Amino acid sequence: MTVTAVEAPERPAHRDPNVLRWLGAYTASMVGDSIYFMALAWAAARTGSASGTGLVLAAGSIPRALLMLGGGVLADRLGPRRVVIGSDAARAVLVLGLAATLVLTAPTVGVLVAVALLFGAVDALFLPAVGALPPRISPPGQLARIQGLRGLAARGASIVGAPLGGVAVATGGPTLAFATAGALFALSLPLLLSLRIRPLPGPVKHGGTVAGDDEERTVTEERPTVTEGKPTAWQDLVDGLRYIRRHPLLGPLMIVIGLSELGFVGPLNLGLILLSEQRGWGAAGMGWIVAGFASGAAGAALLIAVRGRVPRAGLVMCLTVLVGATGIAAVAQIPSVPLAAAAAAVVGLFIGLAGALCGALVQTVADPAYLGRVTSVSTLFTYALIPLSYPATGAAIALWGTGPVYAVSAAVCAAGGAVGLTFTALRRAELPR
Numbered sequence: 001m002t003v004t005a006v007e008a009p010e011r012p013a014h015r016d017p018n019v020l021r022w023l024g025a026y027t028a029s030m031v032g033d034s035i036y037f038m039a040l041a042w043a044a045a046r047t048g049s050a051s052g053t054g055l056v057l058a059a060g061s062i063p064r065a066l067l068m069l070g071g072g073v074l075a076d077r078l079g080p081r082r083v084v085i086g087s088d089a090a091r092a093v094l095v096l097g098l099a100a101t102l103v104l105t106a107p108t109v110g111v112l113v114a115v116a117l118l119f120g121a122v123d124a125l126f127l128p129a130v131g132a133l134p135p136r137i138s139p140p141g142q143l144a145r146i147q148g149l150r151g152l153a154a155r156g157a158s159i160v161g162a163p164l165g166g167v168a169v170a171t172g173g174p175t176l177a178f179a180t181a182g183a184l185f186a187l188s189l190p191l192l193l194s195l196r197i198r199p200l201p202g203p204v205k206h207g208g209t210v211a212g213d214d215e216e217r218t219v220t221e222e223r224p225t226v227t228e229g230k231p232t233a234w235q236d237l238v239d240g241l242r243y244i245r246r247h248p249l250l251g252p253l254m255i256v257i258g259l260s261e262l263g264f265v266g267p268l269n270l271g272l273i274l275l276s277e278q279r280g281w282g283a284a285g286m287g288w289i290v291a292g293f294a295s296g297a298a299g300a301a302l303l304i305a306v307r308g309r310v311p312r313a314g315l316v317m318c319l320t321v322l323v324g325a326t327g328i329a330a331v332a333q334i335p336s337v338p339l340a341a342a343a344a345a346v347v348g349l350f351i352g353l354a355g356a357l358c359g360a361l362v363q364t365v366a367d368p369a370y371l372g373r374v375t376s377v378s379t380l381f382t383y384a385l386i387p388l389s390y391p392a393t394g395a396a397i398a399l400w401g402t403g404p405v406y407a408v409s410a411a412v413c414a415a416g417g418a419v420g421l422t423f424t425a426l427r428r429a430e431l432p433r
Contacts, residue, residue, distance in 0.1 A: 010139050010141050010142060011142075012142065012145060012308065013138055013142040013145035013146050013149060013305070013308075014145060014149060014305060014306075016138060016142070018137050018138070018195060018196050019137055019138050019142070019146060019149070021191045021192075021194055021195055022133065022134070022137050022191070022192070022195055023149050023150075023153055024188075024191050025088075025187075025188035025189075025191035025192045026130065026150065026153055026188070027153040027156065027157055028184045028185070028187045028188045028191070029088055029091075029126075029130075029184065029185060029188045030153060030154055030157030030158075030161070031157045031160055031161045031164065031184055032091070032095075032161075032180075032181040032182070032183075032184030032185045032188075033157070033161070033181075034157055034158060034160075034161020034162055034164075034165060035161050035164060035165035035168065035177055035180050035181040035184070036091075036095055036119070036177075036178065036181040038161075038162060038165035038166065038169065038177060039165060039168070039169060039174045039177030039178045039181060040056060040057065040112065040115075040116060040174075041053070041057060042169050042173075042174045042177070043056075043102070043107040043112055043174035043178075044056035044057060044107075044109070044112055046106070046107060046174070047107060047108065047109050047112070052109035055109065055113060056109060056112045056113055056116055057116075059113045059116035059117050059120065060116040060117065060119055060120030060123065061120060062117065062120065063117055063118075063120040063121035063123075063124055064120040064121075064123050064124045064127075064383060065124075065380070066124075067121055067124035067125070068124045068127065068128065068376050068379060068380045068383070069237055069373070069376050069377065069380060070124070070233065070237070070376075071083070071124045071125040071126075071127065071128040071129065071372075071376055072128040072132075072237075072240065072372040072373035072374070072375060072376025072377070073233050073236045073237050073240070073372065073373055073376075074125060074129075074233075074372070075125075075128050075129040075132050075371075075372025075373075075375070075376070076132075076236065076240070076369060076370065076371065076372035076373055077233075077236065079136075080128075080129040080130070080132040080133040080136060080371075080372060081129075081133060081136065081192065081195060081197060083125055083126070083128075083129035083372075084126060084129045084130050084133060084192060085189060085192050085193065086125070087122045087123075087125045087126035087129065088126065088185050088186075088188050088189060088192065089185075089186075089189060090122045091119065091122050091126070091182075091185045092182050092183075092185035092186040092189070093182075094115060094118055094119060094122070094182075095115075095119070095178050095179075095181050095182035095185065096178070096179060096182035096183075096186075098111075098115050098178050099175050099176075099178035099179040099182060102173075102174060102175040102178065103175055107174065123383075127375075127376075127379045127383060128372050128373075128375045128376035128379055129372060129375075131359075131363075131375035131378070131379060132363075132371040132372045132374075132375045134146045134147075134150075134363060135198075135363050135364075135368065135371065136195075136197045136198055137195055137196070137197065137198060138198070139198070139432075140364050140431075140432040141308070141309070141431075141432045141433055142308065143360045143363050143364055143431070143432075144304055144307075144308055144309055144310065144313075144356065144357070144360040144431050145304065145305050145306075145307075145308045146360075147301075147304060147355075147356040147357075147359045147360045147363075148300075148301045148302065148303065148304030148305030148306070148356055149301070149305045150301075150359075151297065151298070151300065151301030151304070151305075151352060151355070151356055152298060152301045152302060152305060155294055155297060155298045155301065158294070159294070164180070165177050165180075165181075168180045236373070237373065240370050240373030240374065240377075241373075241377070243367070243370050243373075243374075244370075244373075244374060244377060247365070247366075248423075248425040249314075249361065249365045249423075249425050249426055249429055250362065250365060250366060250374060252419070252420055252423040252425070252426045253358060253361060253362055253378075253420075253426065254377060254378060254381075255416065255419055255420070256317070256318065256321065256358065256416045256417065256419065256420040256426075257358060257378050257381050257382075257416070258381045258416070259412055259413065259415050259416030259419065260321050260324075260325075260351070260354065260413050260416035260417065261381050261382055262381075262409075262412050262413070262416075263325065263328065263409045263410060263411070263412030263413025263414070263415070263416065264324070264325075264328065264347075264351060264409070264413050265382075266392075266393035266409055267328055267331070267332075267393070267405070267406050267409045267410075268293065268328070268344075268347070270393050270394055271332075271393055271397060271402065271405065271406065271409070272286055272289060272290070272331075273286065274394070274397050274402060275331070275332060275402045275406075276289070278401075278402060279335070281337050281340075285337040285340075288337050288338075288341045289331070289337065289340050289341045289344045290344070291341065292340075292341030292342060292343075292344035292345040292348065293344040293345065293347055293348035294348060295345055295348065296344065296345035296346060296347065296348025296349035296350075296352060297348035297349070297351070297352035298348075298352075299345075299348075299349050299352075300348065300349050300350070300351075300352030300353040300355075300356060301352060301356060303353065304353065304356040304357070304360075309431050309432075309433065310357060310431065311430070312427075312428075312429075312430065313357045313360065313361060313429055313430055313431045314357075314361065314420070314425075314426040314427055314428060314429030314430070315421075315427050315428070315429075316353075316357060317353075317354045317357040317358055317361070317417075317420070318354075318417040318418075318420035318421045318426070318427070319417065319421075320350040320351070320353045320354040320357075320417075321350070321351070321354045321413065321414070321416050321417030321420070322414050322417040322418065323346070323350040324346070324347050324349075324350035324351035324354065324413065325410045325411070325413035325414035325417065326410065326414075327343050327344070327346040327347035327350065328347055328406060328409060328410040328413055329406055329407050329410035329411075330343045330346075331343045331344055331347070331406065332402045332403050332405075332406035332407070333403060333406075354417075357431075358378075359378075360431055361429055361431065362374060362375070362378060363375075364431060364432055365429070393405065393409075396408075
């Protein structure tokens, strides 16, 4: 008689100690980020130069934009865990070193700009690698849950980091705040070092349904060798971009990410400040609207973290982008703060759900050898290129007012979902069971 082995069921991500160690490290790092940026702003303001303050705050975005794609190449060559550990260690040393420097001398614009540039360069390595790490710590069926947990951690870090940074600045000035941020970066290191790295599955099947292969191949964290000789970093980068362009799902997903982020980020950041000023809502009113968005996004993250899998993930992702875009247009037309906060919560819920599903699809369909480069492209849109739309958003609101600009932004965001629906493979995409 033949005995068939029964495969043990997957452990849900929120009950997996390996995932929880990663989540703890990620949360500590994100809280450290929040405190660092608050401390940097206060230290820059103490220099007494408004132009110098602006220069310090903008400096980090330059290397982040220039080096982000290179960070993806490095993550694929060395492995995402090595890059995450190295970049978090570098951030800890850099920020703790700045705290020690400020004990001895007052901050200067030159020193702060140098630190911001270095921190931005390290961020360009950290962001693609941390996005490519989840498939190495959990099976494909849990990646959607991990995206939900990651969203909850990011929201929680924003809620905790700002008050904690404020307390640190009020108690011990920027020096204590920088020291706190550096300690949090250092705290993530033992958690990251204790992670168990899973064997990567082979390349996923391209087609309408996203499915994990039954067989797995064990690979090291280094990029697979090429018979014709090891390619240069530039060749790796070009190869990664070509891979995304030719992929039946990744190419459309990048279009959805780019358009939806372009239509979403400007109105919900700079646009909301200007809208609150025009309506007379003040900082308190804007705070309630931001809180509404954050609560909606947290609800979406919690839903994904608990449910784990959403059927017809590609179709649902595109439709939620369309619903979220409608909420963006509504925010600028609503006369009262409570209703605007409710509309913002709808935006946060649906855009947050779309973002989590998009992240899970990217991680499950990308060939493991390309995941760092794929993540760097999607991250480039969010953290580097989209902020360049702020000046255009401000100028457009000055010329035409918030209503028309919000309407155009909502149309751009909706275009992302609409374009996604035109791709059959994306409409039919499913997450692994």
